[in-house]
Amino acid sequence: MGLTDNYKLNLIQWYPGHIAKAEKNLKEQLSRVDVVFEVxxxxxxxxxxxxxxxxxxxSKTRVLVINRLDMIPAQVRSLWxxxxxxxxxxxxxxxAQHGQGVVAVSKAAQAAGVELNQRRRDRGMLPRPVxxxxxxxxxxxxSALINRLLGKRVVESAARPGVTRQLRWVRISDQLELLDAPGVIPAKLGNQEAAVKLAICDDIGEASYDNQLVAAALVDLLTSLEEQAGELLPKSPLYARYELDPIPHTGxxxxxxxxxxxxKGDVERTARQLLTDYRKGFLGTVPLELPPM
Incomplete structure (x- = not known):
């Protein structure tokens, strides 16, 4: 029984207009980029x-950045x-909020720059920032990562996709220039299970979804993760927070x-509270995915 088998409706909707525009801008700029940080x-x-x-x-260099390491247990991080x-x-x-791990990311970009400029020199060209x-x-x-790389706040963080306005280049050092691009969401996310997780984690920007369905999916997901790999999670996160055991219930x-x-019987308020508690880490360091074994 998959996470979304109970939710046979298209749970989450977003606005392809915004997204298409952000994507088009991004594609136009990508030809000028040497390194892609995927966060x-x-x-x-x-x-x-x-x-x-x-x-x-x-064929560009990709640097894979996995942010919010403070929100998962160390053991899960090593598995990833x-x-x-x-x-x-x-x-x-x-x-990125606290700057942990950012120096290594910056070094990875600079290493890519060294390689790039070696190739330029071999072709008789002058070096340039990566x-x-x-x-x-x-x-x-x-945005938090970019601000950390810069060492100052230049980028306004914003939850709405497309709020990182027009694309602009930010010079980080003599070696590195950074393109500040808006959050991109796939125009269609065929996989509702992934969409539900994005909604739970609030990584989806300005989408419309039903808090109650998403909160219920969170409860189902936590229950199934505890069955699969309880030893990797904080013990009974829901019970610890609310003193109510999820085991006899569906989400x-x-x-x-x-x-x-x-x-007081207010289900919508309960759903919002549950999602907020999860997003703020009040249920503990609880991952929603584990590496496929």
């Missing part, structure tokens, strides 16, 4: 992988490191029971 969310590193990124990156290394990728884990772009879903922490049933137990 993903440590809680859902697979769901935050943009399906078109491979065709966008082509092994998973990506087995696929020939080096993940750089960061907590041009990088940061790509990822809205809200995964791109939807739990939402209603919790509303009665805590919020």
């Amino acid at each position: 993903r969310d440590a809680r859902i590193p697979l769901a935050t992988h943009h399906p078109q990124i491979d065709e966008w990156v082509g 490191v092994d998973y990506f290394k087995n696929r020939g990728e080096t993940p750089y884990f960061t907590n 041009r990088a772009v940061v790509i990822g879903f809205p809200n995964v922490g791109k 939807e049933g739990y939402l209603h029971a919790l509303a009665e137990h805590r919020y």
